[in-house]
Amino acid sequence: MKIAVDAMGGDHAPQAIVEGVMLAKQDFPEIEFLLYGKESEIKKYVTDETNITIIHTDEKINSDDEPVKAIRRKKTASMVLAAQAVKNGEADAIFSAGNTGALLAAGLFIVGRIKNVERPGLMSTLPVIGQPDGGFDMLDLGANADNKPEHLVQYAVLGSFYAEKVRNITKPRVALLNNGSEETKGSELTKKAFELLSEEEGIHFIGNVEARDLLSGAADVVVTDGFTGNAVLKSIEGTALNMMGLLKSSILAEGFKGKMGALLLKNALRGMKDEMDYSKHGGAVLFGLKAPVIKTHGSTGPEAVRYTIRQIHTMLKTEVVPQLVRYYEAKE
Incomplete structure (x- = not known):
């Protein structure tokens, strides 16, 4: 199994991404990781070089880049190179915490749709x-x-x-x-x-x-x-965050008694x-493509990256994409 990783995508890249990869290596020593991004920055967080290949590039897609233009113009961006690796058969899947629109564009225009999936x-x-x-x-x-x-x-x-x-x-x-x-x-x-x-x-x-x-x-x-x-989705996320914030502020407003209750x-x-x-279920899958393309949250931390890699491992192990290809071929 080989996973192409956009190591420069996300709010806390490359640290959170690479640290998450290091955690996942403990769970899945059989996976090979191709890390795309600035080599000197990535190496700071690599604690075990086994099954790790760093492909250096100084170019990356920013969060405010226009997705399709970025994919077409930034040919050596970490996300684009990772997607190309999947297209060329050098990797089995790609994940990124970077620009969502750009990853969707890379998945559609580089990795490609399964035939008959509109x-x-x-x-x-x-x-x-x-x-x-x-x-x-x-x-x-x-x-x-x-x-x-x-x-x-x-x-x-x-x-x-x-x-x-x-x-x-x-x-x-x-x-x-x-x-x-x-x-x-x-x-x-x-x-x-x-x-x-x-x-x-x-x-x-x-x-x-x-x-x-x-x-x-x-x-x-x-x-x-x-x-x-x-x-x-954003309503669910916002409600969960605000409810936790409301609960915390309500507890603090009760002073000592509230803090004791919170301790219990x-x-x-x-x-x-x-x-x-x-995030424990992994990232968001752009499903219907020729290979797994997974998007993790921009503010993701190492544990969330670990969960995402676990998800990709399951997708590759169950061969869900090849099975989906055969399903749509049989419907012709």
């Missing part, structure tokens, strides 16, 4: 409250702002495939995100998508799901258009925080 979707595994080891896969989370009903059906197939092959869920329950559970609710997009999903063979479609029920485990796979999916609840509070941390 719109690859950006997918994350999000937490289910009360089920620390559970979760649900949601897509599209922003790869495509505008979608047709047929695209949502394809997302259902992709998400169901990932849930079954990678997360070992038998007959995953697929739901359509909507503003009501009734079949007649929603926009023209969701009404038509509901009709098509109901007729799609090979998936276990259970109907509509409302946003308020997402974290309760109502479905294993949730599909929506990219604009809505991105807004919902320390383990429970830590558990709540960990339960809402979806």
Whole structure:
């Protein structure tokens, strides 16, 4: 297994990225890592050179770069070189904590779509409250702002495939995100998508799901258009962060008694925080491409990188992408 790493992508690169790789090496000594970026900076954090190759480049894609232009103009950027390595068969997967739009563009234009997959979707595994080891896969989370009903059906197939092959869920329950559970609710997009999903063979479609029920485990796979999916994801992130902040400020406002109570609840509070941390499931997958392309959060730390590499390892070990290729070939 070889993983191409954009070592210069992210708010804390290359330190957080390389330190995460070092942690993952302990879990998966069989993986070879190709680290793309400024060699002198990367080497500061490499504690074990076994199965590590550094490919030097001074160029990188910045967070404020226009994605498609950056991919086309910055030919030697760390992200572009890593994607090229996957395209050329020198690596089996790529991940980056850098510019999301640029990584999506690199995945589409360099790595390439699987034949008959019209719109690859950006997918994350999000937490289910009360089920620390559970979760649900949601897509599209922003790869495509505008979608047709047929695209949502394809997302259902992709998400169901990932849930079954990678997360070992038998007959995953697929739901359509909507503003009501009734079949007649929603926009023209969701009404038509509901009709098509109901007729799609090979998936276990259970109907509509409302946003308020997402974290309760109502479905294993949730599909929506990219604009809505991105807004919902950021709402979940923002709510979790603000609730933790509100809880902290409320405790501090109670003075000594509040601090004593917090001390007694320390383990429970830590558990709540960990339960809402979806980075333990790995990064966001641009699913439907010829190889795994994974996006981690820009502010990611070493542990999150470790989880992402674990996710990639599972994807490669289960050969989910080759299986997806064969699935779509069989549908021709």
